[in-house]
Amino acid sequence: MSTVAPTKTVEFEYSGGERLTMNMGPQHPSAHGVFRAILTLEGEDVVGVDAVIGYLHRCHEKLSETLTYAQYPSIASKTDYVAAMTSEFAYVLAAEKIAKIEVPKRAQYLRVICAELQRVASHLLWLGTWCLDMGGALGGGATIFLYCIRERELVLDLFESLVGARLLYGFYQVGGTRYDIPPGWAETCRETVDLIDRRIDEYERMLEENPFFLARAKGVGLISRELAEDVGISGPLLRGSGVACDLRRAEPYSSYEDFDFRVPVETAGDCFARYRVRMVEFRESLKIVRQALDRLPEGPISSRPGLKSVAQVRVPKGEYYARVEGARGEVGCYLIADGSAKPYRMKWRGASFSNLAVLPHIIPGHKVADVVAIMGSVDPVFGEVDR
Amino acid sequence: MPAAFADMPAWLVAAIASFILLNGIALGVAYVTLLERKFAARMQSRIGPYRVGPHGLLQPIADAIKLMMKEDVVPTAADKPVYNLAPIVFLIPCMLIFATIPFAPGLGVADLNIGILFFLAVSSMEIVGLFMAGWGSNNKYALLSAMRAVNQIISYDLPFVFASLVPVLLAGSLRLGEIAAAQAGLWFIAYPVIGQLGFIFFILSTVAAENRAPFDILEAESELVAGFRVEYSGMKFALIQLGEYAHVVASSFLGALLFLGAWSGPGPEWLGAIWFLIKAMLVFLLVTWVRWSFVRIRVDQILALSWKALMPATLVLLLLTAVVVVWTGNGR
Numbered sequence: 266m267s268t269v270a271p272t273k274t275v276e277f278e279y280s281g282g283e284r285l286t287m288n289m290g291p292q293h294p295s296a297h298g299v300f301r302a303i304l305t306l307e308g309e310d311v312v313g314v315d316a317v318i319g320y321l322h323r324c325h326e327k328l329s330e331t332l333t334y335a336q337y338p339s340i341a342s343k344t345d346y347v348a349a350m351t352s353e354f355a356y357v358l359a360a361e362k363i364a365k366i367e368v369p370k371r372a373q374y375l376r377v378i379c380a381e382l383q384r385v386a387s388h389l390l391w392l393g394t395w396c397l398d399m400g401g402a403l404g405g406g407a408t409i410f411l412y413c414i415r416e417r418e419l420v421l422d423l424f425e426s427l428v429g430a431r432l433l434y435g436f437y438q439v440g441g442t443r444y445d446i447p448p449g450w451a452e453t454c455r456e457t458v459d460l461i462d463r464r465i466d467e468y469e470r471m472l473e474e475n476p477f478f479l480a481r482a483k484g485v486g487l488i489s490r491e492l493a494e495d496v497g498i499s500g501p502l503l504r505g506s507g508v509a510c511d512l513r514r515a516e517p518y519s520s521y522e523d524f525d526f527r528v529p530v531e532t533a534g535d536c537f538a539r540y541r542v543r544m545v546e547f548r549e550s551l552k553i554v555r556q557a558l559d560r561l562p563e564g565p566i567s568s569r570p571g572l573k574s575v576a577q578v579r580v581p582k583g584e585y586y587a588r589v590e591g592a593r594g595e596v597g598c599y600l601i602a603d604g605s606a607k608p609y610r611m612k613w614r615g616a617s618f619s620n621l622a623v624l625p626h627i628i629p630g631h632k633v634a635d636v637v638a639i640m641g642s643v644d645p646v647f648g649e650v651d652r
Numbered sequence: 653m654p655a656a657f658a659d660m661p662a663w664l665v666a667a668i669a670s671f672i673l674l675n676g677i678a679l680g681v682a683y684v685t686l687l688e689r690k691f692a693a694r695m696q697s698r699i700g701p702y703r704v705g706p707h708g709l710l711q712p713i714a715d716a717i718k719l720m721m722k723e724d725v726v727p728t729a730a731d732k733p734v735y736n737l738a739p740i741v742f743l744i745p746c747m748l749i750f751a752t753i754p755f756a757p758g759l760g761v762a763d764l765n766i767g768i769l770f771f772l773a774v775s776s777m778e779i780v781g782l783f784m785a786g787w788g789s790n791n792k793y794a795l796l797s798a799m800r801a802v803n804q805i806i807s808y809d810l811p812f813v814f815a816s817l818v819p820v821l822l823a824g825s826l827r828l829g830e831i832a833a834a835q836a837g838l839w840f841i842a843y844p845v846i847g848q849l850g851f852i853f854f855i856l857s858t859v860a861a862e863n864r865a866p867f868d869i870l871e872a873e874s875e876l877v878a879g880f881r882v883e884y885s886g887m888k889f890a891l892i893q894l895g896e897y898a899h900v901v902a903s904s905f906l907g908a909l910l911f912l913g914a915w916s917g918p919g920p921e922w923l924g925a926i927w928f929l930i931k932a933m934l935v936f937l938l939v940t941w942v943r944w945s946f947v948r949i950r951v952d953q954i955l956a957l958s959w960k961a962l963m964p965a966t967l968v969l970l971l972l973t974a975v976v977v978v979w980t981g982n983g984r
Contacts, residue, residue: 397874411696481950
C-alpha cells in the first residue's frame with residue numbers, strides 16, 4: 266500500500282530531512298470510519314497530508330431516484346448514521362418546500378425536539394471519540410468515552426420509545442412526523458435532559474481542569490477566519506473560528522424562531538475553541554428541548570392523510586435546496602422533482618465532506634499525535650462524506 | 653536464612669529462590685492485570701471481567717491460555733533474529749529487578765549493597781528489547797514508536813534516578829534493606845516537604861519511564877495502533893505484556909520501599925510482607941488512577957516536561973536533601 270505516492274503534498278518549510286510516508290487508515294483505530302490519510306513525515310513532524318475518501322460510497326444520490334418520497338427518509342438517515350435525524354430533516358424540508366406543504370405546528374416542534382436531542386447524542390459521541398483519540402483506549406480517554414456513551418444511551422432510549430429504532434429512525438415524513446410522542450415520554454425526556462445537563466458539567470470539570478488535556482487542545486489545529494470562509498466549512502468548526510453563522514438563527518426553519526437560544530462563537534480557531542463551542546451547544550440544545558416540551562402545541566402531527574401506499578406522496582415539478590443545521594454543520598439537500606412519486610435528481614451537501622477539506626490546510630506542521638486530535642475535533646462521519 | 657537451607661549449596665538455594673520468585677512474579681503480574689481491569693472498570697462505571705470464575709477471578713488464567721494457543725505470526729519482512737529475540741531481551745531486565753527487592757527483612761533473592769543502583773541500571777535496560785522489537789518488526793508504526801521510546805526513556809530515567817536518590821541520602825545507604833529499615837520510625841514520605849515532593853516526582857517519573865498513560869506515547873494506539881508491539885501476537889505479545897506489567901509492579905514495590913516504609917506497620921513482624929504488598933498495590937493503584945483519568949500528552953510536551961521541569965526540580969530537591977542531611981547530622 267505504501268507504494269502509492271501522495272498525489273498532493275502541502276509543503277511546509279522543507280528542511281531537507283529524511284521523509285517517511287505513512288498510511289493512516291482506512292483501517293486505523295482512530296480513523297473515525299474509513300478515512301485514509303497518507304502522511305508524509307519528517308521524524309514526528311507531519312509535512313504533508315493527502316486525504317483519500319470514498320471507501321464507504323453507497324450511491325445514495327442515485328438510490329434516491331429509485332425510491333419514493335415516502336421511502337427515502339428512512340434511507341436518508343444512513344448518510345450520517347451518527348446523527349440520523351438530521352439528513353431526514355433536510356430531505357423532507359426540500360420536498361415540502363417544492364410541494365408547498367404546510368407542516369402543523371405540533372409536528373414542527375416534535376421535529377425540533379428530535380433534531381436537538383440528536384445534536385446532543387451526536388456531540389456526546391464526538392466528545393467521547395475525540396477524547397479516545399487523544400487519551401487512548403487504554404487511558405483517560407476511554408473513561409470519558411464510556412461516560413459519554415452512557416449518556417448517549419439515554420438519548421437513544423428516548424428515540425427507541427418514540428420510533429422503535431435506536432440508530433436509523435425514519436421519524437420525519439413529508440408533511441409531518443411519523444409518530445406522536447407516547448404518554449409519559451415528555452417527563453422521561455425532561456429527566457434525561459436534566460441529567461445530561463448535570464453530567465456535562467462533570468465532563469467540563471474533568472477536562473478543563475486537566476493540564477494535559479489543555480496542552481493537547483489549545484493552539485492545535487488553528488483555522489483562521491479567512492481559511493474557514495475560503496474552504497467553506499460550517500457548523501461548530503466555523504463558529505470556533507469566529508464566524509457567528511448558525512442556520513437555525515440565520516435562516517430559521519421549522520419554527521426555530523420561536524425558541525430562545527444562544528449561538529456560541531469562539532475566536533481562537535483551535536481544537537479547544539471547537540470544543541468550547543460544542544460544549545455550549547450541548548446546553549443550548551437542551552434548553553431548546555425544554556422550551557419545545559413546555560410549549561408543545563396540540564394538534565395533528567401531519568398535514569397529510571395516512572399513507573396507504575408508498576407511492577402516494579407526489580411532489581409537483583420544481584426544485585429546492587433545503588438546508589438544516591446539523592450537529593456537524595450545514596446539511597443540505599438539493600432536490601429536483603418532476604411531478605412523480607420519486608425525485609428526478611437529488612444531491613447531498615454533507616457537512617463532514619466540506620469540513621474535511623480543511624484538513625490538508627491545517628495538519629502540516631503538526632506532530633503525528635496532533636493529527637488524530639485535529640481529525641477528532643473536525644468530527645467527520647464517513648457515511649456522510651462518501652454517501 | 654532458615655536453618656533448613658543452611659546445609660544446601662548456595663547455588664541451589666539461589667536457584668530455588670529464583671524459581672519461586674519468577675513463578676510468583678508471573679502469577680502475581682497476571683492478577684495485577686485483573687486488579688487494574690477491575691479498578692479501571694469501576695472508574696468507568698462498568699463491572700469489568702466477571703464471567704470466568706467467581707467475580708472473574710480466573711480471567712488472567714483464561715487470558716494466558718488464550719495467548720498461548722494463538723498463532724504466532726511473524727511478518728515476512730521482519731528482521732527475524734531481532735524480532736524473535738526482542739520479547740526475551742525485553743522481559744529479562746523486567747524480571748531481574750525483582751531480585752534486589754527484599755519483600756520482608758531478609759526475604760529476598762539478593763540484598764545487594766548497591767541494590768538501588770542495580771535496580772535503576774537494570775530497569776533502564778528494557779529499552780534495548782523495546783528498540784529491538786520496534787526495529788525488527790519492520791513496520792513504520794513500530795519504528796516511530798521505538799524512536800519515541802528511546803527519547804522518552806532516556807529523558808525520564810534521569811529524574812527517576814534523582815527522585816530515587818532522595819531516600820538514599822536520607823537513609824545513608826544504597827542497600828534496599830537498610831533503606832527500608834531506616835524508615836522504622838518515620839516513613840520518608842512523612843519527612844517534611846522533601847518526602848512529599850520526592851514521592852510526587854518519583855510517581856511522575858515512574859509513570860513516564862514505564863510508558864503508562866498519560867505518557868504512553870509508545871503504545872499510542874490512536875496514532876501508532878500499538879506502537880512497537882503492533883506486529884507481535886500470541887506468546888511473544890504475552891511476554892512483552894508480562895514484562896511491562898512486571899516493570900510496573902517492581903516500580904510500585906520500589907516506591908513503597910523508598911517512601912512508604914516497606915514492611916513497617918502495626919501487628920507482628922510476620923505481617924511485614926503483607927504490609928509491603930498492600931503498600932505496593934496502593935502505589936500501583938495510584939499509578940492506575942492517573943492512567944485512567946488523563947489524556948495522553950504529545951511527544952514534544954513529554955520531553956519538555958522532563959528536561960525543563962522534572963530534571964531541574966529533582967536536581968534541586970536532591971541538593972536540598974543533601975543540605976538537610978548534612979545540617980541535621982543524619983549523614984553517616
